[in-house]
Amino acid sequence: MTERRPRKDATRNRAAVFEAADALFAQGQSPESITMADIAAAAGVGKATLFRAFGDRTGLIRALCAARLEPIRNAIEEGPPPLGPATPPQVRVPALLDAVLCFKLDNRHLALALEQDGADSPYRTEHYERWHTLLRDLLAQIPELADTDVVDFTAHALLAATRADLVAHLAGEKGASREQLRDQLAKFTASVLGTRTGQGAP
Numbered sequence: 001m002t003e004r005r006p007r008k009d010a011t012r013n014r015a016a017v018f019e020a021a022d023a024l025f026a027q028g029q030s031p032e033s034i035t036m037a038d039i040a041a042a043a044g045v046g047k048a049t050l051f052r053a054f055g056d057r058t059g060l061i062r063a064l065c066a067a068r069l070e071p072i073r074n075a076i077e078e079g080p081p082p083l084g085p086a087t088p089p090q091v092r093v094p095a096l097l098d099a100v101l102c103f104k105l106d107n108r109h110l111a112l113a114l115e116q117d118g119a120d121s122p123y124r125t126e127h128y129e130r131w132h133t134l135l136r137d138l139l140a141q142i143p144e145l146a147d148t149d150v151v152d153f154t155a156h157a158l159l160a161a162t163r164a165d166l167v168a169h170l171a172g173e174k175g176a177s178r179e180q181l182r183d184q185l186a187k188f189t190a191s192v193l194g195t196r197t198g199q200g201a202p
Contacts, residue, residue, distance in 0.1 A: 010053075013043070013045050013049060013053070014053065016043040016044060016045065017039060017040075017043045017045060017050065017053070017060070018063075018064050018067060019043070020039050020042035020043035021034070021039045021042075021043075021060065021061075021064050021110075022064070022068075022110065023042065024038055024039060024042055025107075025109040025110045025113055026108075026109055026110075028109060030112075031109050031110075031112045031113030031116055032113075032116065034113070035057070036050050036051070036056075036057050036060070039060065061110070061113050061114050062114065062125075062126070062127070064110065065107075065110060065111070065114045065127065066127075068103070068107055068110065069103065069127075072099050072100075072103060075099075076096065076134070081095075082094075082095035083095050083096060083099060089138040089139070089141040089142050090142055090193060090195050092138055093135065093138050093139065093142075093158070093189065093193060094186055094189045094190070094193075096131075096134070096135065096138070097135075097158055097159075097161070097162060097185060097189055098182055098185065098186065100131065100159075100162045101161075101162045101167065101181060101182060101185055102178075102182070104162060104164050104167045105167060105171060105178055105181070108164065108167065108168050108171070108172075111164035111167070112164045112165060112168060114127065114164070115163065115164045115165065122163075123156075128159070131159055132155050132156065132159060135155040135158060135159065136151055136152055136154075136155040139151045139154055139155055142193065144193070144194050145193075154192060157192070158189060158192060161185055161188055161189075162185070167181070
């Protein structure tokens with residue numbers, strides 16, 4: 001049985017909703033201020049259409065974030081170094097964290113909305129569990145860490161350095177530049193892994 005393809009108007013509506021949500025989250029003072037009604041109005045669709053397509057505000061945010069993360073996910077799953085699966089873990093871990101940081105810098109308000117609209121704990125959201133599992137598995141392949149009992153914790157600690165609220169605080173209130181944040185993250189990661197590294201991957 002062939003898979004049904006989305007109707008053209010549904011695909012068009014989805015693209016309009018994503019574009020509108022992107023703009024609203026980028027322009028808004030805080031993620032909490034953006035409602036489903038705001039997004040529906042900006043996209044030119046009915047609010048009922050949004051609820052049918054995404055279930056609720058959290059579902060919409062997760063779908064939008066997944067769409068924006070797709071290039072990174074493809075690079076991780078089948079791309080070349082430094083993100084691709086053939087990359088040694090000592091190189092891949094810093095590249096992965098750099099990619100997450102850059103995504104959150106480029107999508108600051110969307111990333112904040114995703115973390116704030118998660119489950120009871122942001123650490124139980126699907127996107128966080130996916131990053132943590134990948135990092136933990138990579139860290140377990142590094143000889144200096146493989147025999148320790150802190151691999152799981154180390155993965156959490158590294159991801160904590162890329163939390164959207166921390167990124168927003170450092171880039172916004174503290175005025176740190178993109179390159180400063182990437183360089184600081186690269187040095188922190190290197191200190192954890194016991195390696196030497198320069199600035200984040202381009």
